[in-house]
Amino acid sequence: MDILTFAGLAAGFVLLVLGGEFLVRGAAWLAVSAGISPLVVGLTVVAAGTSSPELAVSVQAVAGGTGDVSVGNVIGSNIFNTLAVLGICAVAAPLVVRSRVVRVDIPIMVGASLLVVLLVAFDGAINWYDGLILVALLVAYVFWTIRQSRMESRTVNDESVTEFDGAVALDRRTILIQVALVLTGLGVLVLGARLLVDSGVALARDLGVSDAVIGLTIIAVGTSLPEVATSVIATIRNQRDIAVGNVVGSNLFNLLGILGVTGVVAPVLGASSLAVIDTIIAFDMPVMVATALICLPMLFKGRLDRWEGALFLAAYTAYVVFLVLTETGSGASETLATALLFSSPMVVAVIGWNLYQSLRIRVSRSGETASR
Numbered sequence: 001m002d003i004l005t006f007a008g009l010a011a012g013f014v015l016l017v018l019g020g021e022f023l024v025r026g027a028a029w030l031a032v033s034a035g036i037s038p039l040v041v042g043l044t045v046v047a048a049g050t051s052s053p054e055l056a057v058s059v060q061a062v063a064g065g066t067g068d069v070s071v072g073n074v075i076g077s078n079i080f081n082t083l084a085v086l087g088i089c090a091v092a093a094p095l096v097v098r099s100r101v102v103r104v105d106i107p108i109m110v111g112a113s114l115l116v117v118l119l120v121a122f123d124g125a126i127n128w129y130d131g132l133i134l135v136a137l138l139v140a141y142v143f144w145t146i147r148q149s150r151m152e153s154r155t156v157n158d159e160s161v162t163e164f165d166g167a168v169a170l171d172r173r174t175i176l177i178q179v180a181l182v183l184t185g186l187g188v189l190v191l192g193a194r195l196l197v198d199s200g201v202a203l204a205r206d207l208g209v210s211d212a213v214i215g216l217t218i219i220a221v222g223t224s225l226p227e228v229a230t231s232v233i234a235t236i237r238n239q240r241d242i243a244v245g246n247v248v249g250s251n252l253f254n255l256l257g258i259l260g261v262t263g264v265v266a267p268v269l270g271a272s273s274l275a276v277i278d279t280i281i282a283f284d285m286p287v288m289v290a291t292a293l294i295c296l297p298m299l300f301k302g303r304l305d306r307w308e309g310a311l312f313l314a315a316y317t318a319y320v321v322f323l324v325l326t327e328t329g330s331g332a333s334e335t336l337a338t339a340l341l342f343s344s345p346m347v348v349a350v351i352g353w354n355l356y357q358s359l360r361i362r363v364s365r366s367g368e369t370a371s372r
Contacts, residue, residue: 005206008199013222015192016053022185026178044142047249049185054254056189057196057219058262063269069201071126071276072215074258075284077224078113078251079216082291083316085228089235089243090309097244097302105248106295108141112255113292117285124281126274131263138256196222213323216284244304251292287319 054077061069089095097103115137119130126134196219204214231243263274276285297308 002202002206005199005202008195009203009218009222012192012194012196012199015188016056016196016222019053019056019185019188019192022181022188026181026185029178044145044249047246048253048257051250051253051258052186052189053192053222054224055258055261056192058258059265059269060194061215062262062266062271062274064198064201065270068210068277068280069215069219070262071259071274071280072213072284073219074254075280075288076216076220078254078288079284079291079319080220080224080316081247081251081254082295083312083319084221085224085231085247086244086295086304087309087312087316088228089231090304091306091313092232092235093238094306095235095244095304095309097304103302105145105245105252109248109251109255110289110292110296112137112252113289116255116259117289120276120281120285124276124278126259126263126266126276128264128267128273131260131266131274134256134260135264138253138260141252141256216280216323217320248295291315 054073057073058070061073086095116126116134119126119133200214200219200222203218204210231246235243259274266272266274294312297304
């Protein structure tokens with residue numbers, strides 16, 4: 001095990017964060033200056049920018065013949081975004097979701113997760129035509145979001161404007177600076193992705209860990225660092241719609257954009273399709289769908305409390321521990337699986353009770369409004 005491998009891994013993480021930051025800042029300013037709604041920038045431009053490390057890593061992985069890293073990166077990033085990023089934000093401060101667009105995005109995220117599972121279930125791969133379907137849906141989603149944003153309340157837009165310091169009129173010099181920032185961000189992302197993938201694969205092989213697991217864990221967390229930074233900062237600034245919107249939007253871009261684009265370009269890069277191994281299909285994809293589904297309580301009650309955030313973090317920890325124990329062949333993985341199996345009804349019961357209480361509050365409020 002070479003110290004240069006760890007140095008490359010660390011350098012890749014840092015470059016991905018810097019590249020994502022440059023790209024997000026430049027693209028967001030350009031979008032705002034062009035008159036695009038700040039809310040749309042948060043849900044689309046920022047979400048796409050923070051997902052750009054995943055795209056860079058996935059394309060690089062396919063080009064290098066390690067498609068398992070590519071798929072594992074996307075699936076692992078979505079699981080990490082939902083459980084860890086939202087969990088951290090909710091523990092820091094309860095996440096209150098007021099935006100109608102964000103609330104509609106959650107069911108769309110669930111639908112996109114199910115669609116990817118169905119496409120893979122047919123032949124165990126994302127083919128170029130599957131990729132075209134996913135990319136087309138992403139384009140439709142972006143246009144739909146822009147249209148829906150015009151119906152957003154002024155309050156939500158005002159909260160979102162502060163994320164980007166408001167819309168400004170950019171002169172020619174400033175525009176050139178922002179374009180240079182975007183191009184620099186892209187270049188740094190490509191370099192960081194190359195270092196991260198090469199170092200991650202080398203580390204995995206030294207430890208005897210499969211490419212899929214390293215993609216689901218180390219690389220997935222590394223490429224999700226921009227989402228962590230963006231969402232945590234938004235939560236601290238009390239812009240919690242942005243925090244949730246960034247995670248949900250990033251998950252959608254991961255599923256529709258990254259898997260779609262990677263599936264389309266895979267034949268050009270020497271792979272017939274983006275193959276998905278059986279273990280990811282049987283375990284990690286269902287986990288991804290389940291994590292998307294547990295976001296639905298936010299749709300009904302409009303918030304994610306601290307104790308729920310703690311549950312999200314505990315669930316992600318259990319998922320990673322299970323992956324590691326299974327990969328190392330430890331018998332403890334069976335014990336953990338049994339514990340998760342017996343605890344799952346309790347979790348479902350807690351979520352169900354939470355939904356029931358939320359619906360009661362909604363019905364009560366509706367009754368009070370009607371009586372007035």
